[in-house]
Amino acid sequence: MFTRETKEKLGSRETPFYYYDLEMLKETLSVASGEAANRGYNVHYAVKANFNPVIMRIIAGYGLGADCVSCNEVEHAIACGFPPHETVFAGVGKSDREIETALKIGIKCFNVESAEELEVIDSIAGRMGKKASVALRINPNVEAHTIRHITTGTDENKFGIRITELDAVLELMKEMENVHYRGIHFHIGSQITDLHVFRNLCTRINELWQWLTDRGFEPEDINVGGGLGVNYDDPDQFPPFADYFDIFKNHLDSNIHSTISFELGRSLTANCGSLITKVLYVKPGASETFVILDAGMTELMRPALYHAYHRIENLTSEGPEKKYTVVGPICESTDTFGKFIALPETRRGDLIAIRSAGAYGEVMASRYNMRSLPESLFSEE
Numbered sequence: 001m002f003t004r005e006t007k008e009k010l011g012s013r014e015t016p017f018y019y020y021d022l023e024m025l026k027e028t029l030s031v032a033s034g035e036a037a038n039r040g041y042n043v044h045y046a047v048k049a050n051f052n053p054v055i056m057r058i059i060a061g062y063g064l065g066a067d068c069v070s071c072n073e074v075e076h077a078i079a080c081g082f083p084p085h086e087t088v089f090a091g092v093g094k095s096d097r098e099i100e101t102a103l104k105i106g107i108k109c110f111n112v113e114s115a116e117e118l119e120v121i122d123s124i125a126g127r128m129g130k131k132a133s134v135a136l137r138i139n140p141n142v143e144a145h146t147i148r149h150i151t152t153g154t155d156e157n158k159f160g161i162r163i164t165e166l167d168a169v170l171e172l173m174k175e176m177e178n179v180h181y182r183g184i185h186f187h188i189g190s191q192i193t194d195l196h197v198f199r200n201l202c203t204r205i206n207e208l209w210q211w212l213t214d215r216g217f218e219p220e221d222i223n224v225g226g227g228l229g230v231n232y233d234d235p236d237q238f239p240p241f242a243d244y245f246d247i248f249k250n251h252l253d254s255n256i257h258s259t260i261s262f263e264l265g266r267s268l269t270a271n272c273g274s275l276i277t278k279v280l281y282v283k284p285g286a287s288e289t290f291v292i293l294d295a296g297m298t299e300l301m302r303p304a305l306y307h308a309y310h311r312i313e314n315l316t317s318e319g320p321e322k323k324y325t326v327v328g329p330i331c332e333s334t335d336t337f338g339k340f341i342a343l344p345e346t347r348r349g350d351l352i353a354i355r356s357a358g359a360y361g362e363v364m365a366s367r368y369n370m371r372s373l374p375e376s377l378f379s380e381e
């Protein structure tokens with residue numbers, strides 16, 4: 001992925017920074033949106049994965065909708081070219097102000113996560129003389145078989161309306177004058193690599209569709225969420241979009257005529273981004289050799305937050321391989337990118353790429369230790 005010219009360009013900049021390969025982003029988007037369109041599916045982009053405006057504008061250019069989890073994301077998505085009528089707003093804790101603003105903008109719908117939230121939306125919409133479109137986010141109690149910290153669709157999670165509460169929510173909704181029921185929404189977790197999990201989701205959706213339709217709540221839209229995983233071992237591999245969409249094509253009941261939407265985040269942006277950093281020191285430890293980088297958990301938090309693995313490449317050295325523990329400069333022991341990682345012999349000043357960092361990377365950067373926020377560089381600059 002890194003040609004000699006690219007390495008020279010990267011090496012001449014002050015590190016650390018995020019580097020985005022826009023060709024790779026466009027190829028990913030073209031495959032994902034093409035495979036979805038072939039099957040009659042809609043794709044929304046989950047803005048929280050990467051809200052860099054350059055990335056966002058490119059994604060909007062492929063005709064995707066936007067899936068937002070705060071009103072700032074809603075406003076930012078629209079400023080970057082996503083149409084308001086293709087923008088949805090999810091999240092367990094929408095504030096009154098956020099609901100008001102989203103109603104003013106006229107978004108496609110709110111993905112509602114509790115009975116209380118539904119009541120608040122109804123009353124705010126009533127006060128404003130508006131009708132709020134809503135989809136019910138249902139917690140389908142499907143195990144995502146992913147990292148425990150990023151599973152969202154089981155009964156133990158804070159997300160969504162539990163199936164046992166659904167009846168009561170429908171009864172409540174029947175009485176409401178200021179909400180328009182559009183459909184249902186699911187999102188069971190992230191970085192799901194066992195595609196079988198999505199088959200289980202389809203089974204649950206089929207049951208629910210029937211149950212809702214029998215009660216006069218046939219959904220116009222079914223939003224199945226995101227969660228498709230990427231291969232962190234092989235950053236140049238594309239996510240299996242065709243296989244993923246086929247699971248829904250083959251396992252959702254053929255009598256379901258609702259619009260089917262997906263909300264992809266990680267699978268669209270992870271691979272195109274790398275965190276570029278330099279080696280500050282190589283320090284012998286008691287049982288390992290530490291490579292100390294000028295980037296840490298403040299630039300890329302995933303390893304510290306949930307022991308996530310990112311492939312680390314030394315772009316400078318071609319020396320014999322050795323094992324290193326790669327760490328950042330932050331005053332936390334969890335500020336570690338990998339233990340006993342094989343790298344070509346590494347020295348102070350070597351340029352390092354931490355790969356697949358285009359999703360949940362730059363957006364999670366923090367100023368802990370009073371660090372500066374990372375800048376970004378694009379392949380076409």
Ligand SMILES: *Cc1c(COP(=O)(O)O)cnc(C)c1O
Nearest residue numbers: 046187190226227263264265266
């Ligand atoms: C985070 C999120 C997504 C995107 O998940 P990915 O695993 O990045 O595809 C989709 N929908 C909702 C509601 C989310 O919170």
